[in-house]
Amino acid sequence: MASPCSVLVDTDERDEAEALLAIAEMEVRRIEEKFSRYRRGNVVDGINRSDGVPVEVDPETALLIEYAAACYRMSGGMFDITSGALRRVWKFDGSSRVPGPTAVRECLRHVGWQRVEWTNPVLTLPRGMEIDLGGIGKEYAVDRAAARISERTRSSFVVNFGGDLYVSGTRRGGRTWGVGIDDPDRAGESALIRLDVTSGGIATSGDARRFVTWRGKRLGHILNPRTGWPIEGAPRSVTVAGPTCIEAGTLSTLAYLQGSGARSYLEQQAVQFWIV
Amino acid sequence: MAGPPEKRPTVVRDALHTAALALLLVPATVQAADSEAGDKIDLTWLQYGEQSRTRIAEPVVRFTHLMPDGQSFSAQLGIDIITGASPTGALPSGQVQTHTTPSGRVVTSPPGQIPTAPFQDHRLSLDADWKRPLGRLVITTLGGHVSREKDYQSLGANGEVSVDVWHRMMTLTAGGSINHDSVFPVGGTPAGLSDGTILHSSANAKRVGNIFFGASRILSRKWMAGVTGSRTFESGYLTEPYKLVSVMNDNGQPISELTDKRPSIRNRTSLLFSSVYHLTDDVLYNSYRYYTDSWKVRSHTLEIRYRHQLDTDTYIEPLLRFYTQSAASFYTVGLHDGAPLPDFASSDYRLGRLQTITLGATYGFAFDDNPGNWVVRAEYIRQAGDSSPPGAVGIQRGFDLAPPVNIYAIVVGYTFKY
Numbered sequence: 272m273a274s275p276c277s278v279l280v281d282t283d284e285r286d287e288a289e290a291l292l293a294i295a296e297m298e299v300r301r302i303e304e305k306f307s308r309y310r311r312g313n314v315v316d317g318i319n320r321s322d323g324v325p326v327e328v329d330p331e332t333a334l335l336i337e338y339a340a341a342c343y344r345m346s347g348g349m350f351d352i353t354s355g356a357l358r359r360v361w362k363f364d365g366s367s368r369v370p371g372p373t374a375v376r377e378c379l380r381h382v383g384w385q386r387v388e389w390t391n392p393v394l395t396l397p398r399g400m401e402i403d404l405g406g407i408g409k410e411y412a413v414d415r416a417a418a419r420i421s422e423r424t425r426s427s428f429v430v431n432f433g434g435d436l437y438v439s440g441t442r443r444g445g446r447t448w449g450v451g452i453d454d455p456d457r458a459g460e461s462a463l464i465r466l467d468v469t470s471g472g473i474a475t476s477g478d479a480r481r482f483v484t485w486r487g488k489r490l491g492h493i494l495n496p497r498t499g500w501p502i503e504g505a506p507r508s509v510t511v512a513g514p515t516c517i518e519a520g521t522l523s524t525l526a527y528l529q530g531s532g533a534r535s536y537l538e539q540q541a542v543q544f545w546i547v
Numbered sequence: 548m549a550g551p552p553e554k555r556p557t558v559v560r561d562a563l564h565t566a567a568l569a570l571l572l573v574p575a576t577v578q579a580a581d582s583e584a585g586d587k588i589d590l591t592w593l594q595y596g597e598q599s600r601t602r603i604a605e606p607v608v609r610f611t612h613l614m615p616d617g618q619s620f621s622a623q624l625g626i627d628i629i630t631g632a633s634p635t636g637a638l639p640s641g642q643v644q645t646h647t648t649p650s651g652r653v654v655t656s657p658p659g660q661i662p663t664a665p666f667q668d669h670r671l672s673l674d675a676d677w678k679r680p681l682g683r684l685v686i687t688t689l690g691g692h693v694s695r696e697k698d699y700q701s702l703g704a705n706g707e708v709s710v711d712v713w714h715r716m717m718t719l720t721a722g723g724s725i726n727h728d729s730v731f732p733v734g735g736t737p738a739g740l741s742d743g744t745i746l747h748s749s750a751n752a753k754r755v756g757n758i759f760f761g762a763s764r765i766l767s768r769k770w771m772a773g774v775t776g777s778r779t780f781e782s783g784y785l786t787e788p789y790k791l792v793s794v795m796n797d798n799g800q801p802i803s804e805l806t807d808k809r810p811s812i813r814n815r816t817s818l819l820f821s822s823v824y825h826l827t828d829d830v831l832y833n834s835y836r837y838y839t840d841s842w843k844v845r846s847h848t849l850e851i852r853y854r855h856q857l858d859t860d861t862y863i864e865p866l867l868r869f870y871t872q873s874a875a876s877f878y879t880v881g882l883h884d885g886a887p888l889p890d891f892a893s894s895d896y897r898l899g900r901l902q903t904i905t906l907g908a909t910y911g912f913a914f915d916d917n918p919g920n921w922v923v924r925a926e927y928i929r930q931a932g933d934s935s936p937p938g939a940v941g942i943q944r945g946f947d948l949a950p951p952v953n954i955y956a957i958v959v960g961y962t963f964k965y
Binding site: 330333334335337338341342345346391392411414415418421425513514515517518521522525539540541542 | 558559560562563564566567569570571682683684827
């Protein structure tokens with residue numbers, strides 16, 4: 272998952288905690304192997320190298336694509352799993368290199384979910400386009416791992432993959448889990464805000480880890496599929512709480528995609544959120 | 548086509564929740580297991596007994612063949628062995644009563660007791676169905692049925708389509724069946740409301756058509772609810788040829804018996820509401836059914852089951868069911884001597900007022916070193932009718948016309964996949 276992963280279990284049994292960690296790890300590895308666009312031979316690779324030929328996908332992939340298609344509709348086209356083509360020209364390595372307008376325009380020809388033909392379970396991806404489920408994959412893995420752990424234990428637990436997490440319920444003695452929101456400039460060092468979480472998902476979108484600096488502005492790695500440029504004017508980090516991690520994660524991304532309108536967008540959704 | 552993006556809705560939270568439920572509700576690994584092909588055999592044995600009345604033994608074997616593309620074919624063979632005695636419908640009297648059964652046996656009933664007639668029958672039934680998915684969201688089922696017993700034959704066909712809609716959060720089901728049955732009573736068919744001596748020997752046709760429509764919806768990660776409405780149209784010979792109606796004098800003393808006679812059309816309507824609620828490991832099932840028909844029988848059934856998972860393969864599921872039924876419009880305790888004959892009349896207790904309460908439990912388990920899963924279910928049913936119905940006069944008021952009946956049912960089942 273290219274980020275630190277942890278499972279916390281409220282138990283005195285070391286064996287139990289280890290068994291649950293192993294279950295979570297197995298599920299995460301399964302999802303990563305199946306959906307990572309960096310792996311050869313998996314379903315995403317098969318779709319991205321299909322050269323315009325229709326591909327029939329398995330039920331789990333179909334569910335993820337359905338979800339992504341729903342997000343595309345809900346975001347008015349801003350959340351787009353085909354915007355990955357832009358990564359060919361954007362490198363968010365903290366430097367100040369940005370691609371030229373021609374390169375961006377060329378890339379945008381290969382972006383746009385509306386060009387994809389999706390008749391569940393058959394996907395036809397036009398030549399030159401690619402899909403990337405990375406925008407939902409990590410949160411999906413959190414919820415799936417949490418579901419697998421829930422099957423095996425009644426102990427309260429937290430699944431945390433790189434800051435996107437799911438909390439299963441109150442700890443023994445009615446205590447809650449403490450979750451900190453990082454200072455975007457000092458990631459991993461100090462928590463700006465401390466939340467007491469009883470249950471549900473928490474996820475953050477922001478530019479803390481991957482960005483470029485251009486004309487003195489810091490541009491995060493979330494791209495606008497219409498302009499081909501990073502979203503501008505967005506907060507440094509948007510954290511949202513939801514019933515599941517994937518809902519929290521999608522809402523934080525959708526809010527971030529609103530740029531400077533992130534706060535009012537989340538206020539309209541009537542969800543709990545924290546903007547830094 | 549993916550379609551153009553919609554104009555951005557202001558609040559997406561609920562739509563997102565729906566989409567997330569659709570994504571996460573189906574366990575990823577269960578889906579993989581479902582698509583596995585294979586064969587399955589179910590063996591069950593039902594033993595049913597009413598206190599000093601009917602007893603039924605019913606062994607059933609069902610074979611299911613699952614194909615890798617999701618199609619399945621199953622066939623079921625069942626045998627019912629029915630013995631015992633059933634109330635004839637006639638009233639008790641102060642003296643010993645004798646009746647002659649259709650097969651010529653003479654039966655005596657002690658004074659004050661409800662006359663019953665012994666019977667013995669077996670029924671052989673064969674059912675088959677073919678389930679076929681069309682795409683990922685539609686499932687069609689086609690089936691056929693044939694059964695035969697000494698005096699009854701049934702031939703039927705049924706079909707069903709179910710569609711998952713709204714991100715698979717809702718399933719709509721529609722279906723129907725037709726049955727063509729024949730009734731050929733032993734010794735001939737008696738004319739209705741006669742003394743039973745006017746008989747004709749040809750078989751009597753009975754046609755049954757049913758349509759139903761159902762919708763079930765996932766309301767949250769834990770809760771699913773559904774509603775099903777059903778209409779059944781029966782026409783033809785709907786009378787029970789062996790049932791009797793007593794004719795009594797003003798003192799309530801039965802002086803003769805007439806045969807049962809029912810309308811030749813019966814339209815039934817039922818509405819079922821059900822709910823399945825998943826707790827952490829356990830499941831709570833609730834259902835309520837309302838039923839009404841053109842014979843003015845109305846019933847309410849309330850059922851509660853709670854499945855408590857003990858470990859992966861072991862569970863216990865207690866059950867509680869209440870049933871209450873009103874009498875058919877032509878149900879009568881007995882006819883009065885000298886009064887004009889009604890068009891229809893029956894004293895069959897099953898068409899009278901009835902209440903039952905069922906207590907039961909199912910225990911499911913598996914043996915570590917053996918394949919397959921076992922189920923044992925036991926139910927105790929207490930049935931009560933109207934002990935002194937309003938139509939009872941004279942000496943009939945002194946008799947218990949519907950003594951409570953204790954019924955038990957035991958089912959042992961074994962499922963084996965290979």
